[in-house]
Amino acid sequence: MLRRQDVGHRVVIRRIVGVRNGRPLYSDALGELVSVDETNLTVATKNGTIVVPLSEVHRAKRVPPQRRPTAADVVALELAADAAWPAPTRAKLGDWLLRSADGWTGRANSALPIGDPDRPLEAAIDAIEAWYAERGQPALVNTPLPLAAPVGAALDERGWTARPLTLLQTAPLVPLITGDEPGVSLAKAPGDDWLEIAQARKKTLPAAARHVLAGPPEVRFASVYAGDALIAIGRGAVVGDDRRWLHLGLIEVVPEHRRRGLARKVTAALAGWAAELGASDAFLQVEERNAAAVALYGTMGFTTHHSYLTREQPVSGARPDAAC
Structure with missing residues (x-):
């Protein structure tokens, strides 16, 4: 039987759809598992x-993806994600x-850790630890899978822990567009009430957060109001050398x-704006354990x-909030 860790993966489900001459009739469903709960898949x-x-499931299992993305595909999308969420302090290690x-x-x-760090792996991890220690932060490393599996194995040897698995998901843009979205406004900068909701979601909002939010050259902030209240x-953010990608974040x-379709309306409005730019x-990032959002x-x-x-x-002290 499938479990929550199978969410986001390609699966096949054989279900019982009836009985004929005392024998069960089956039908197969093939696709991506988007949620698992106590009663349904x-x-x-x-x-x-x-x-x-x-109650209708006879057999269910994970199956291989239709096509595993190439290493180049993963690198390109990770770099697009970096451009869409730009940190104000940056350095290169190879x-x-x-x-x-x-x-x-x-x-x-x-x-x-994508590409060549220009030094042995263990020395590269030492340099990461030193760089973050200089800033008084715990060292974090995002390891795209399976591309960065060797890095993950080296971190395992050092006793590094792992936060919940995050899915980087993609979709064609055109189907997201439903036409004009009345009630959704798009601005080049976030208002104070917009930032208040973002701060409630992320727990904090330091000065660097404003750089991350407003850093990309092409960015829009969507808002929906009920009266004077932002709801x-x-x-x-549109990123990529060819402006291929719309990054969606902080859909709240x-x-x-x-449960009124507001997340869809916000997504559609941003998709329409991005399509005008080409x-x-x-794409977006979502934690695998967030079954409602994945669904x-x-x-x-x-x-x-x-x-x-x-x-x-594995060091003591405060840590940044979860990536999503």
Whole structure:
């Protein structure tokens, strides 16, 4: 039977759909698992999203992806993600990136080990630890999988811990666009009330956070109001040399207004803006354990391109909040 750690992966489910002459009739569903709960499996298939009651499941298992992304694909998308969420303090270790943003979010405060660090692996990890120690921060390393598996193995030897698995998901842009989205406004800079919701989501909002949020050349901040109250936000950044990618982040709806389709409206508005700039695809990051968000994005057409683990040096002290 499938479990929550299978969310985001390609699966096949054989379900019982009836009985004929005393024998069960079966039907197979192939697609990406978007959620698992006590009663149902939700799967995004090529014909749409279906919900399969556990009582109908005869057999279910994970299957290989249709096509594993190439190393070049993973590197290109990781660099796009870096451009979309730019840390104000940066350094290079050969091809590797070192990033710091006053501890605001894991993504902006972690090393990205892609390419050649221009030194032996153990020496590269020593340099990462020293760089973050100089800044009074715990060292973090984002390890895209399976590309950075050797780095992960070396960190295991040092006793580094891992935060929950994060899925980097992609979707074609055009299906996200539903036309004009009344009630969604897009601004080049976030207002104070927008930042208040972001701060509530991320717990803190240091000066470096504003650099991360407003750093990309092409960025928009989406807002939805009910009267004078801001009830939903989102941030979009168009990145890549060819402006291919729309990065979606901080899609947040205040609790009392959830389940009204506001996240979809915000996403559609940002997608429409990005398409005008020539973008063709969207991407986002979501923790695998966030079943509700994974399920929502699955219904929008997002599938997992690759995953990554944020590895953390085992030292005491405060740590940046989760990357998402």
